[in-house]
Amino acid sequence: MRTMQDWGEFRGKWVLVDPCGFAPPSLGCPVFDRRSGVGRWRRARGSALRALAALVCAVAIAGAAAQSAAGTSTTSAEAADVALVLAADASGSINPEEFRLQRQGYARALSDSRVVQAIVAGPRRAALIAYIEWSGSGQQRVIVPWTWIRSDEDAQAFAAAVLAGPPPTGQLTALGEAIDYSRDYLNHTPATAARRIIDVSGDGSNNSGRMPWEARNDAIAAGIVVNGLAIRNETDREYYVHTHPPGGIAHYFRDQVAGGDGSFVTEAEGFASFAEALVAKLVIEIADARPTNL
Numbered sequence: 001m002r003t004m005q006d007w008g009e010f011r012g013k014w015v016l017v018d019p020c021g022f023a024p025p026s027l028g029c030p031v032f033d034r035r036s037g038v039g040r041w042r043r044a045r046g047s048a049l050r051a052l053a054a055l056v057c058a059v060a061i062a063g064a065a066a067q068s069a070a071g072t073s074t075t076s077a078e079a080a081d082v083a084l085v086l087a088a089d090a091s092g093s094i095n096p097e098e099f100r101l102q103r104q105g106y107a108r109a110l111s112d113s114r115v116v117q118a119i120v121a122g123p124r125r126a127a128l129i130a131y132i133e134w135s136g137s138g139q140q141r142v143i144v145p146w147t148w149i150r151s152d153e154d155a156q157a158f159a160a161a162v163l164a165g166p167p168p169t170g171q172l173t174a175l176g177e178a179i180d181y182s183r184d185y186l187n188h189t190p191a192t193a194a195r196r197i198i199d200v201s202g203d204g205s206n207n208s209g210r211m212p213w214e215a216r217n218d219a220i221a222a223g224i225v226v227n228g229l230a231i232r233n234e235t236d237r238e239y240y241v242h243t244h245p246p247g248g249i250a251h252y253f254r255d256q257v258a259g260g261d262g263s264f265v266t267e268a269e270g271f272a273s274f275a276e277a278l279v280a281k282l283v284i285e286i287a288d289a290r291p292t293n294l
Helices: 042-069 096-110 112-119 152-163 175-186 210-222 249-256 274-287
Strands: 015-017 021-023 038-040 078-089 128-134 138-148 192-202 224-229 265-268
Touching: 042 175, 078 096, 078 175, 078 274, 096 152, 096 274, 112 152, 112 224, 112 249, 112 274, 128 152, 138 152, 138 175, 152 210, 192 274, 210 224, 210 249, 224 249, 224 274, 249 265, 265 274
Parallel strands: 038 265, 078 128, 078 192, 192 224, 224 265
Antiparallel strands: 015 021, 128 138
16 A cells, blocks of 8 residues: 655645645645545645646556566456445436536546556556446446456546436435445456445435445445545535535535545535546545555
8 A cells, every 4th residue: 555655755744635635734735624534625726636646646657667677567357456436426416417517527537647547557557447326225326337447448438438328317315325235336346356445426415225324334344445525516405404414515424424444535616626526536546545644
């Protein structure tokens, strides 16, 4: 596992900023809130975050090159560095335009060169990724099944498959069942993976089916990390209580959804900024770069 202590040019206290980037205080970013475990996406600091995501990729690539020079095998057709289920909210609180932006955000993020670089820089130079959408109880479906991502071409094909998915049909929000479904799907990967992650995005609290914290705990017991991408929805007044639980949606995800070694929650300030928030989050997840003092 690579940690932020590996970035030798930085010193001092690490902070979680923007959607999920780690940066030293010299960047002028807000200090990581240890109580909520949440970093916020702020458009004004997007350039700093993009630079930091690039730094993670650069260090990972350098590490892979060093492995290769030392004679260590860096490719394997039988194993992946990470098996990642992307579980996207398709419930009724997300209107058609927001849903379109969310799917486009996933497609853009997954085909982004920074994400692909993080994947191919790993010891096995490969990731297994699946994309599912979920809403109410019993309403989960696989949009893109397990797919090997080893190149830009693989990522572009995956992104196209996300965009070609059928329209959503659900209304309620069954976060717990989304985690259960993803956990079961991780038991059916076509190959082994060094790490297994469920990445849940959503804009509201659970109102259907099993409690999310129960499902989260079962996933942790199975050796799976659950991360969250909480989407702040300020446009839908019909579902205001649902999308604004006590303490905010990011606090709810930290308390009820995320868990496991190195888990974290990212908050996007809306669907328009979703893609860039997801890019930085995926780079950190895939590179497995996180602070050791949380």
